[in-house]
Amino acid sequence: MSNEVGEETIPFLVEQFCADLRTHLTGVLNAARMHNAEELQRESHTLKSVSGTFGALRLQEQMRLINESCRCGDHKHAIELAVSADEIGALTMEAYQGS
Amino acid sequence: MAETPSILLVEDTASLAAVYTSYLKRSGYESTQVMSGKEALHELGEGGYRVILLDLQLPDMDGIEILRMVQEQKLPVAVVIITSNASVNVAVESMRLGAYDFLEKPFSADRLIVTVRNALKHMQLSEMVEAIKERTHFYGFIGSSFAMQSIYRTIDSAATSKATVFITGESGTGKEVCAEAIHKCSPRAEKPFVPLNCGAIPKDLMESEIFGHVKGAFTGAIGNRDGAATQADGGTLFLDEICEMDLDLQTKLLRFIQSGTFNKVGSTRLEKVNIRIVCATNRSPLQEVQAGRFREDLYYRLHVIPIHLPPLRDRDEDILEIAKSFLIDYAKEEGKEFKSFSAEAIELINNYSWPGNIRQLQNVIRNSIVLNEGQVLTADMLPSLRGVNTGFSEYKGNVPGRNVDGNRDRSKLDAVELLPSGNHFAEISQSTEITPLWMVEKEAIETAIKTCDGNIVKAASLLDINPSTIYRKKVQWKELEKKTS
Numbered sequence: 175m176s177n178e179v180g181e182e183t184i185p186f187l188v189e190q191f192c193a194d195l196r197t198h199l200t201g202v203l204n205a206a207r208m209h210n211a212e213e214l215q216r217e218s219h220t221l222k223s224v225s226g227t228f229g230a231l232r233l234q235e236q237m238r239l240i241n242e243s244c245r246c247g248d249h250k251h252a253i254e255l256a257v258s259a260d261e262i263g264a265l266t267m268e269a270y271q272g273s
Numbered sequence: 274m275a276e277t278p279s280i281l282l283v284e285d286t287a288s289l290a291a292v293y294t295s296y297l298k299r300s301g302y303e304s305t306q307v308m309s310g311k312e313a314l315h316e317l318g319e320g321g322y323r324v325i326l327l328d329l330q331l332p333d334m335d336g337i338e339i340l341r342m343v344q345e346q347k348l349p350v351a352v353v354i355i356t357s358n359a360s361v362n363v364a365v366e367s368m369r370l371g372a373y374d375f376l377e378k379p380f381s382a383d384r385l386i387v388t389v390r391n392a393l394k395h396m397q398l399s400e401m402v403e404a405i406k407e408r409t410h411f412y413g414f415i416g417s418s419f420a421m422q423s424i425y426r427t428i429d430s431a432a433t434s435k436a437t438v439f440i441t442g443e444s445g446t447g448k449e450v451c452a453e454a455i456h457k458c459s460p461r462a463e464k465p466f467v468p469l470n471c472g473a474i475p476k477d478l479m480e481s482e483i484f485g486h487v488k489g490a491f492t493g494a495i496g497n498r499d500g501a502a503t504q505a506d507g508g509t510l511f512l513d514e515i516c517e518m519d520l521d522l523q524t525k526l527l528r529f530i531q532s533g534t535f536n537k538v539g540s541t542r543l544e545k546v547n548i549r550i551v552c553a554t555n556r557s558p559l560q561e562v563q564a565g566r567f568r569e570d571l572y573y574r575l576h577v578i579p580i581h582l583p584p585l586r587d588r589d590e591d592i593l594e595i596a597k598s599f600l601i602d603y604a605k606e607e608g609k610e611f612k613s614f615s616a617e618a619i620e621l622i623n624n625y626s627w628p629g630n631i632r633q634l635q636n637v638i639r640n641s642i643v644l645n646e647g648q649v650l651t652a653d654m655l656p657s658l659r660g661v662n663t664g665f666s667e668y669k670g671n672v673p674g675r676n677v678d679g680n681r682d683r684s685k686l687d688a689v690e691l692l693p694s695g696n697h698f699a700e701i702s703q704s705t706e707i708t709p710l711w712m713v714e715k716e717a718i719e720t721a722i723k724t725c726d727g728n729i730v731k732a733a734s735l736l737d738i739n740p741s742t743i744y745r746k747k748v749q750w751k752e753l754e755k756k757t758s
């Protein structure tokens with residue numbers, strides 16, 4: 175990414191990513207807790223794009239699975255996956271904040 | 274630095290918007306970013322955007338609604354959908370609604386920039402096409418056909434140059450209109466445009482017409498006179514029917530073009546002028562050169578920017594457009610009430626071959642208006658066009674043995690007089706013996722060549738085939754004749 179945007183822009187972008195990660199991961203977890211499938215689908219969709227763009231591939235894959243489960247109507251599975259996303263999200267945050 | 278095109282980025286996720294903006298900025302593209310559908314609609318209302326990067330999942334609406342609005346209002350902007358929901362349905366729906374492209378998140382900077390660049394180029398080309406399509410009138414020309422759009426573009430390009438323009442085309446196709454258009458588009462527009470018809474002036478007076486004379490230069494030269502070259506100084510000299518010019522004068526013209534200087538008839542003083550020459554002929558200049566009637570060196574000196582004006586029959590949709598324009602103009606001039614053509618009249622006008630081109634069309638319409646009354650110009654008001662269609666469907670309105678006025682006059686060489694008479698073919702069709710098609714074709718082609726005084730190129734053009742086709746068929750006929758003998 176530094177080749178594509180310039181080294182000097184990276185800190186700003188990482189800061190933006192971490193802010194969005196916090197917001198939308200919270201959104202995923204809240205939606206799962208509230209059993210709100212529609213909200214879960216929307217938040218996981220957003221976080222999938224964000225994590226993919228910033229190279230957080232493990233988180234991206236987890237969001238993809240949650241999103242697909244929601245689309246297929248398998249909300250129970252989507253909620254189960256959302257719970258384990260918390261740990262992946264935390265590890266991702268730690269990795270990017272430390273960079 | 275060139276003005277940067279306007280790109281609208283509709284993306285509600287801050288980090289993604291920041292990345293895409295950075296991608297664009299690094300490639301020299303500035304963008305405006307909004308985070309909701311409502312803001313996007315407001316920005317679009319302000320105008321000035323050529324590309325929209327549109328996320329489908331917006332907090333206040335589906336991005337598809339914005340795409341739909343762009344198409345409904347025919348906004349001149351290319352929409353690129355950016356979404357991580359890249360299902361086939363979504364992609365198909367987006368493209369069906371007129372999206373220019375579809376990017377699946379996450380995408381690389383290269384992918385984004387290539388897409389944006391292509392979208393901008395697409396918009397630029399679309400704008401050019403629209404600009405061209407809008408030209409239904411152009412400096413005295415009427416017509417929006419593809420053939421004429423090409424002519425308009427050539428005139429645009431040629432006008433700013435000093436290079437000589439050589440206009441060819443059948444009689445009545447608008448060669449003088451073309452020359453005037455070139456002059457009016459040029460930096461010389463404020464200076465004189467001087468037309469001279471080389472065929473209308475007696476040959477012994479032609480030199481004086483172009484270069485002028487001094488008092489006493491010849492019998493009748495009672496005073497000094499400026500010729501067309503002097504009158505056109507700073508402007509444009511239009512030499513119409515230049516192939517009518519005799520060879521001696523062509524030599525002097527060549528010297529004038531090369532040096533920009535000349536002597537008036539009867540004078541030894543060298544005159545110098547700054548003119549741009551446009552010339553025209555309804556003959557084939559190369560054939561005139563080959564026949565020795567036109568100097569080859571003068572031809573190449575003049576034939577720098579050639580413009581060939583298409584005959585009216587090749588301008589399809591323009592025929593009616595021009596006819597309507599004449600109808601309105603002459604109805605007003607003659608104080609008549611004509612406003613439109615009947616359907617049958619339209620069919621007649623469209624199907625006629627117009628060998629006299631626009632001048633003939635002008636005369637026919639004017640004649641019909643003067644001699645008739647009413648609001649609708651009907652087919653029976655166009656007697657010169659009626660009954661001229663033959664069985665040869667590939668020739669529009671062609672009556673063998675008749676000239677354009679419908680009179681039997683074989684002494685006048687006319688574009689319509691090319692085919693064997695209809696009676697001859699009626700006899701063939703009534704005969705119990707069937708003639709092989711190659712013989713029928715041979716007779717038609719040989720008659721055409723004979724009518725054109727042996728000029729195969731002209732016969733081919735009027736038969737609407739390639740000259741090489743005639744040569745090829747001649748070889749085939751020899752072989753067929755050997756077989757049948």
